Amino acid sequence: MRQVTVRPENAHQTELLRLLRDEGPVSRAELGEAVHLSRSKLAVELDRLTEIGLVDSRGLAASRGGRRSGIVGLASGLRFLGIDIGATSVDVAVTDARMVVLEQLSEPIDVRHGPDAVLAVVLELVGKIRSGGNAVDVHGAGVGVPGPVSFRDGVPVAPPIMPGWNQFPVRSVLSQHLDCPVVVDNDVNIMALGEMHAGLARSVDDLLFVKVGTGVGCGIVVDGQVYRGASGSAGDIGHIRIDDEGPVCSCGNVGCLEAHFSGAALARDATEAARAGRSDWLADRLAAAGSLTSADVAVAAANGDQASVELVRDGGRRLGLLLAGLVSFFNPGMVVLGGGVAAGLGHPLLAELRSVVYRRSLPLATGNLPIVLSELGAQAGVIGAARMASDSVLSHD
Amino acid sequence: MRQVTVRPENAHQTELLRLLRDEGPVSRAELGEAVHLSRSKLAVELDRLTEIGLVDSRGLAASRGGRRSGIVGLASGLRFLGIDIGATSVDVAVTDARMVVLEQLSEPIDVRHGPDAVLAVVLELVGKIRSGGNAVDVHGAGVGVPGPVSFRDGVPVAPPIMPGWNQFPVRSVLSQHLDCPVVVDNDVNIMALGEMHAGLARSVDDLLFVKVGTGVGCGIVVDGQVYRGASGSAGDIGHIRIDDEGPVCSCGNVGCLEAHFSGAALARDATEAARAGRSDWLADRLAAAGSLTSADVAVAAANGDQASVELVRDGGRRLGLLLAGLVSFFNPGMVVLGGGVAAGLGHPLLAELRSVVYRRSLPLATGNLPIVLSELGAQAGVIGAARMASDSVLSHD
Numbered sequence: 189m190r191q192v193t194v195r196p197e198n199a200h201q202t203e204l205l206r207l208l209r210d211e212g213p214v215s216r217a218e219l220g221e222a223v224h225l226s227r228s229k230l231a232v233e234l235d236r237l238t239e240i241g242l243v244d245s246r247g248l249a250a251s252r253g254g255r256r257s258g259i260v261g262l263a264s265g266l267r268f269l270g271i272d273i274g275a276t277s278v279d280v281a282v283t284d285a286r287m288v289v290l291e292q293l294s295e296p297i298d299v300r301h302g303p304d305a306v307l308a309v310v311l312e313l314v315g316k317i318r319s320g321g322n323a324v325d326v327h328g329a330g331v332g333v334p335g336p337v338s339f340r341d342g343v344p345v346a347p348p349i350m351p352g353w354n355q356f357p358v359r360s361v362l363s364q365h366l367d368c369p370v371v372v373d374n375d376v377n378i379m380a381l382g383e384m385h386a387g388l389a390r391s392v393d394d395l396l397f398v399k400v401g402t403g404v405g406c407g408i409v410v411d412g413q414v415y416r417g418a419s420g421s422a423g424d425i426g427h428i429r430i431d432d433e434g435p436v437c438s439c440g441n442v443g444c445l446e447a448h449f450s451g452a453a454l455a456r457d458a459t460e461a462a463r464a465g466r467s468d469w470l471a472d473r474l475a476a477a478g479s480l481t482s483a484d485v486a487v488a489a490a491n492g493d494q495a496s497v498e499l500v501r502d503g504g505r506r507l508g509l510l511l512a513g514l515v516s517f518f519n520p521g522m523v524v525l526g527g528g529v530a531a532g533l534g535h536p537l538l539a540e541l542r543s544v545v546y547r548r549s550l551p552l553a554t555g556n557l558p559i560v561l562s563e564l565g566a567q568a569g570v571i572g573a574a575r576m577a578s579d580s581v582l583s584h585d
Numbered sequence: 586m587r588q589v590t591v592r593p594e595n596a597h598q599t600e601l602l603r604l605l606r607d608e609g610p611v612s613r614a615e616l617g618e619a620v621h622l623s624r625s626k627l628a629v630e631l632d633r634l635t636e637i638g639l640v641d642s643r644g645l646a647a648s649r650g651g652r653r654s655g656i657v658g659l660a661s662g663l664r665f666l667g668i669d670i671g672a673t674s675v676d677v678a679v680t681d682a683r684m685v686v687l688e689q690l691s692e693p694i695d696v697r698h699g700p701d702a703v704l705a706v707v708l709e710l711v712g713k714i715r716s717g718g719n720a721v722d723v724h725g726a727g728v729g730v731p732g733p734v735s736f737r738d739g740v741p742v743a744p745p746i747m748p749g750w751n752q753f754p755v756r757s758v759l760s761q762h763l764d765c766p767v768v769v770d771n772d773v774n775i776m777a778l779g780e781m782h783a784g785l786a787r788s789v790d791d792l793l794f795v796k797v798g799t800g801v802g803c804g805i806v807v808d809g810q811v812y813r814g815a816s817g818s819a820g821d822i823g824h825i826r827i828d829d830e831g832p833v834c835s836c837g838n839v840g841c842l843e844a845h846f847s848g849a850a851l852a853r854d855a856t857e858a859a860r861a862g863r864s865d866w867l868a869d870r871l872a873a874a875g876s877l878t879s880a881d882v883a884v885a886a887a888n889g890d891q892a893s894v895e896l897v898r899d900g901g902r903r904l905g906l907l908l909a910g911l912v913s914f915f916n917p918g919m920v921v922l923g924g925g926v927a928a929g930l931g932h933p934l935l936a937e938l939r940s941v942v943y944r945r946s947l948p949l950a951t952g953n954l955p956i957v958l959s960e961l962g963a964q965a966g967v968i969g970a971a972r973m974a975s976d977s978v979l980s981h982d
Binding site for chain 2: 199336345346392393394406408410411415416417418419420421422423424425427428429509510512513514516517518519520521548550552553555556557
């Protein structure tokens with residue numbers, strides 16, 4: 189893999205590259221209008237970007253009356269890697285310069301096996317993609333991990349479900365092996381960015397992305413940028429206390445959102461319902477499989493199992509109550525619901541959330557607020573990771 | 586009053602002006618390093634800014650080994666107006682270019698008297714300041730009002746406690762009378778900006794400013810900018826439902842934070858305590874004055890009246906529980922507590938808030954989180970308003 193170290197050299201070049209990434213190939217005339225550059229100044233910057241291999245010419249635009257203007261786009265050979273390390277699997281994708289996924293590979297592996305084992309799988313998947321001819325010129329790679337990250341240092345910080353990863357130099361290790369710049373962030377942040385780049389939130393500046401998986405988290409986008417907060421923990425809503433009582437959380441406290449509603453909580457409550465004789469459906473499934481997951485609850489609820497329907501409704505109500513307050517506080521332009529458990533539960537969960545938020549939040553904040561299920565699914569993470577890498581690489585500072 | 590319409594002409598000039606505003610007069614050498622401009626390019630921009638009257642020369646800096654570098658600062662004659670329209674009074678101040686208050690006048694008037702009466706008072710106060718010799722060259726004015734505002738249009742939008750103000754063209758009316766550019770925003774947003782510019786939050790990028798007055802609101806600062814949300818209602822936390830029961834709120838709903846804890850709620854609860862015989866102190870005060878206010882609760886609590894101590898503690902706990910969740914979600918660099926009622930209640934309220942937030946929020950979010958009482962008091966609003974005007978005026982777009 190050949191390292192591509194070229195970067196834009198000034199603010200105008202950065203602006204031009206981001207426009208081409210987000211809007212696609214456009215004519216020089218349109219580009220000049222969009223960035224307020226004179227024709228000659230624009231030509232200088234585009235020539236330079238072409239020279240360093242970041243921009244391509246694509247023929248001539250249709251005439252707008254005068255001379256036909258040349259069309260330019262990001263170099264068609266530019267490639268980014270999006271790496272999404274989940275609790276139980278790794279996804280690796282290669283994208284073009286506009287973050288369109290060209291190839292995506294996935295491999296199950298438990299993140300608790302530690303950084304050496306997991307990153308070996310990552311590199312193996314990258315190797316497979318490379319040997320197929322993709323990802324030869326990689327311009328940058330983005331990585332999401334299921335825990336808190338120091339974005340500046342590119343290391344996980346005391347991640348609860350990632351034993352062995354604390355302070356592990358993910359960025360520098362991968363950067364060395366991949367021979368390109370690497371950025372590392374929390375998985376929920378990169379999913380939020382993916383939704384903003386390629387999902388239903390494409391035209392939204394201020395976004396909440398709520399992920400319901402084994403745990404619960406929230407990605408916050410402010411003015412098109414991931415908002416991380418003063419110490420990088422912004423959006424960590426899973427341990428907000430929503431109740432003075434309730435089951436003990438994995439963090440040791442009582443009343444956390446995640447202990448009431450999450451993939452883990454659903455599995456626990458379903459098992460309890462099966463054992464207490466409140467659901468024949470779940471009891472049969474438990475007897476057959478030996479254990480229950482949130483996916484069983486989703487199937488049971490879809491089949492009309494009353495106990496499961498109530499678990500989903502109750503969970504949606506609790507998440508909705510918290511979200512109602514956050515919507516009043518943050519006044520987002522959209523709320524996107526994603527993550528494996530949310531995808532499995534689907535519309536019944538969405539309906540409950542909508543009902544609570546629209547009833548409880550300020551009318552000013554909900555008057556024009558779409559609350560939607562992610563349509564990107566498992567691609568949100570890899571697209572967001574690639575996009576985060578491109579934000580970093582297509583920048584002059 | 587002479588209108589000053591000059592503005593910076595490009596991004597470099599904007600950056601130079603903001604540096605001079607926020608850092609004060611500095612040498613050309615330091616300025617060149619801070620903005621990454623060559624000496625000749627810097628000289629061109631500074632000459633132009635001097636020519637249009639935005640920048641002054643201030644003599645020579647101490648030698649750093651070579652030729653002594655000239656010191657430049659924002660023109661000493663630049664003036665901004667900060668106008669803080671409260672529920673029951675109006676504050677008008679004139680500031681220099683660094684938002685230092687040169688003169689501040691206040692006049693009691695009920696905002697419910699409507700825009701004609703209230704803006705007449707504003708103009709009268711400006712007239713007084715002007716006749717004293719200040720505010721001759723006004724470069725811009727900022728206005729805060731106690732209700733929701735369309736920042737873009739410069740008009741209040743359905744403000745609950747401002748009858749007659751809905752859609753009233755505050756910006757264009759004042760702009761015409763003051764003969765300068767005007768910006769209008771919600772009072773909590775301008776107070777948050779004031780705290781960031783001149784208060785304890787000076788070095789903080791991401792800030793929550795919690796105002797407890799007759800109502801309760803929150804100003805949100807992200808990366809040094811006021812965050813208003815998708816429809817301008819961000820930070821409107823007074824009507825977040827914190828309970829399924831409780832007193833009916835002014836908004837008609839049940840369980841709102843503001844109905845449980847605010848100046849109005851304290852006055853109501855104190856009256857109830859006095860009438861129910863739970864506080865001799867409050868009963869005496871009620872008999873003497875005919876009614877009770879939150880200020881009475883503050884004095885009673887300071888004098889050891891148990892019922893009042895409990896009202897403050899209970900209110901602080903309720904606000905603290907909500908704030909604990911918002912701190913986990915937003916991960917601010919500082920929380921500043923302000924507004925008239927908070928100032929009156931002071932440290933007992935602060936202590937209760939701190940106790941709840943530090944106990945309940947995520948350790949990552951509170952590890953390094955100061956929660957402080959505003960030291961600017963009534964100046965936060967006018968300073969923030971002037972600063973908001975300067976943000977708008979000292980900008981090339």
